[in-house]
Amino acid sequence: MSRRSAMKKPNDKAKRLAVLRRRLKRKTKRKVIRPTRKAERAYIAGLRDIVTDLAKLVNRSLMPWLHQRYTPWEAPQADHPLSFTDDFTTRLNQLRESYAWYGQDAPLLLPDTSTTGAPPAPPAPPAHTARSSAGSDAPFGQQIRRLAEAKINVAAAEGTEAVRQQVNAAVGVDLGAVMRQEQLTDYVAAAVQENVSLIRTIPDRFFGDIERKVLDGYRSGRSLKRLAQDIQGVYSQSDFNAQRIARDQISKITSDVMIRRMKDAGVERFRWSTSADERVTGNPAGRYPNAKVKCWAIAHRDIGYGPGVYLLSEGAEVNGEKGVYPGRAHIADRCIAVALFPGIDYIPWDE
Numbered sequence: 134m135s136r137r138s139a140m141k142k143p144n145d146k147a148k149r150l151a152v153l154r155r156r157l158k159r160k161t162k163r164k165v166i167r168p169t170r171k172a173e174r175a176y177i178a179g180l181r182d183i184v185t186d187l188a189k190l191v192n193r194s195l196m197p198w199l200h201q202r203y204t205p206w207e208a209p210q211a212d213h214p215l216s217f218t219d220d221f222t223t224r225l226n227q228l229r230e231s232y233a234w235y236g237q238d239a240p241l242l243l244p245d246t247s248t249t250g251a252p253p254a255p256p257a258p259p260a261h262t263a264r265s266s267a268g269s270d271a272p273f274g275q276q277i278r279r280l281a282e283a284k285i286n287v288a289a290a291e292g293t294e295a296v297r298q299q300v301n302a303a304v305g306v307d308l309g310a311v312m313r314q315e316q317l318t319d320y321v322a323a324a325v326q327e328n329v330s331l332i333r334t335i336p337d338r339f340f341g342d343i344e345r346k347v348l349d350g351y352r353s354g355r356s357l358k359r360l361a362q363d364i365q366g367v368y369s370q371s372d373f374n375a376q377r378i379a380r381d382q383i384s385k386i387t388s389d390v391m392i393r394r395m396k397d398a399g400v401e402r403f404r405w406s407t408s409a410d411e412r413v414t415g416n417p418a419g420r421y422p423n424a425k426v427k428c429w430a431i432a433h434r435d436i437g438y439g440p441g442v443y444l445l446s447e448g449a450e451v452n453g454e455k456g457v458y459p460g461r462a463h464i465a466d467r468c469i470a471v472a473l474f475p476g477i478d479y480i481p482w483d484e
């Protein structure tokens with residue numbers, strides 16, 4: 134190579150880079166396209182309904198029973214030949230089994246006992262033989278499968294649509310026709326399965342908490358009035374827990390689908406985009422500056438590609454864990470990935 138060409142080339146390259154940089158500066162204002170998150174609101178509502186049904190069942194069946202039977206523990210108990218604990222456990226297990234079978238219909242199927250004044254017993258599931266042959270086809274199982282399937286499909290479609298719009302806004306190519314929902318069938322099936330078992334933890338935890346509150350109240354001599362407040366607290370806690378599950382799952386599903394769609398579209402880099410509000414973890418001016426996982430820091434960290442930019446093939450390293458993607462950094466993470474394009478958002482390596 135002659136001295137002349139060796140001198141000329143870097144100058145050309147510098148010019149090309151300067152042009153590219155100017156162009157990049159103008160284009161960085163592109164609006165961040167986020168998933169609509171309608172699925173999240175609908176899923177939250179669906180899981181909260183489960184807690185409402187559980188509370189209805191307890192209010193109509195267990196509370197009147199407690200009103201008749203509950204007296205804080207004091208030895209000896211002459212007026213109750215059977216122990217309160219055993220009777221309560223039997224009653225609670227009836228409620229558990231009834232809900233596990235009938236789900237949302239359990240409170241509706243409670244017998245009308247207004248004339249007798251007896252606390253209505255929860256409807257018993259069908260006899261054991263009928264139950265085992267039906268397997269997971271119990272009404273409750275079907276209800277939660279339908280709920281999870283519907284909302285997860287919408288979440289997957291929202292993730293897909295966000296990436297379609299991101300690509301379209303950046304390079305003007307519409308990938309809508311090649312991003313088919315059938316490509317996600319296996320993914321959606323796995324997510325539905327996982328969500329069905331997660332939803333089952335809502336009644337499990339709910340009845341477990343009710344059991345502990347009542348037995349603890351009994352042992353410690355708490356009044357029925359105080360106990361009723363404790364049970365109210367279980368409703369709130371369970372409601373919070375249901376919302377958290379819904380938020381967390383929709384974040385994860387949206388994240389997985391967006392990352393997969395970007396990989397399929399040949400995207401190599403993404404920018405970690407927070408929801409840019411005071412709830413972003415690690416935001417020094419926000420509500421959780423000392424959170425264990427700091428999305429604010431991840432979105433500002435520069436590992437060599439610019440602030441908050443990571444390789445799609447590797448994800449980010451978060452507290453020693455590799456391969457973490459936005460929406461999966463912590464419970465109910467609201468961050469998303471923004472697809473970046475060579476020549477538009479960054480200068481490719483070979484320049």
Ligand SMILES: [Zn+2]
Nearest residue numbers: 428466467468
């Ligand atoms: Zn985040």
